[in-house]
Amino acid sequence: MTSTNRYATSWESFWSTSTGAPGEIFWDADPSHAAQQDLALFRSSMDPQLQLIDLGCGNGTQTRFLADHFAKVIGTEISPAAVEIARTKHAAPNASYRVLDVLSPDDAQALHEETGDANVYMRAVLHQLSPADHVTAIQSIERLLGRRGVLYLVELSSAAEPFFAQLITQYGPPPGLARVFQHQITPGMVNENDLGVLFPSDRFTLLRTGPSHIQTVHTLPTGDVAKVPAFYAILRRRQS
Ligand SMILES: C[S@@+](CC[C@H](N)C(=O)[O-])C[C@H]1O[C@@H](n2cnc3c(N)ncnc32)[C@H](O)[C@@H]1O
Structure with a gap:
């Protein structure tokens, strides 16, 4: 099985068996504790005229929130079941959802031909890929961004492993x-220490980075909700 098929099979299995029960999807935080905190960080760096692509959007919870703040939002996913949930549960007139494997730069290129340069939002997706696949995923991102798009990435930080x-x-x-x-x-x-290797400075400009967290839906016995240590980064393609 190719690595891409491995992702497709396991994530389809995950999403097609989800029941919608509260707490079932570990990272599925209310957007007021997720995309909203992100938006405050990246909004001023993005051209609002461009479309926003939520890459690896899952069930569309955050995508739906982002659609309240951008003219047009596209949620993309490897799992058709996730796309179906997103279309049903998180519909909005200016939001659409489709299957796209981030490990297919050609498909990313085809999407870019439709959308033109786009902004990209990516929450907790890159760490789901094996390190050997990061280069390909970033080629796809590069194609979606074109010259004018800006990427906002929020990912687990080095403090996440000891936290878990x-x-x-x-x-x-x-x-x-x-x-x-x-x-x-x-x-x-x-x-956060991988940023320079993943997004080399001859291809990308790092606009801003800093600490963050991924809010989960897991309530601890203390009554607090688990927040996984994370970092964010705002990047664009290097303008030559
Ligand atoms: C941890 S979830 C985050 C979902 C969403 N970004 C959020 O914050 O709610 C990771 C998502 O990445 C998707 N994914 C995994 N591999 C992918 C790939 N190769 N291409 C596109 N999406 C992928 C999974 O289906 C899953 O929905």
Whole structure:
């Protein structure tokens, strides 16, 4: 099985068996605790005339929120089941959803021919790919951005691994996370120290980066919601 098929199979299995029960999707935070905090960081860096692509949009929770703030938003996913959920549960007149494998730069190019240069929002997707696939994913992103688009990326940071280790030791594995592993999804790792290698300065300009967190739906015995340490980065293609 090619690595791309591995993602397609495991994520389709994950999304096609989701029931919509509260707490089931570990990262599916209310946008007021997710995309809204992101928007405050990236809004002023993006040309609002361009379309916004939510790459690896899952069930569209954050995409739907972003559609309130951009003229046109496209949520893209490897999983047709996720696209179907997004279309049903997170519809908006200016939001559309479609299947796109971020590991297919040719498909990204075809989308770019439709949309023109686009802004890209990407929350908690890159670390789901194995490190060997990062270069290809970034080629796709580059094609979607073109010369004028801006990428906002929010990803787990180097503090995430010790955070999960501590969480599991203290309270046991969160059910939402256990469900991910049940579908043979094996998250990789990416962190803030990889930015320069992933987005080399001869191709990309880093506009801003800093610490952040990924809000989850997992409530701890303390009553707090687990927030996974993360970092954000705002990048564009280098203008030569
Ligand atoms: C942790 S979830 C984040 C979903 C969404 N960005 C959010 O914040 O709610 C990762 C998503 O990446 C999608 N994904 C995994 N591999 C992909 C690929 N090769 N191309 C496109 N999407 C992919 C999965 O289906 C999943 O919905």
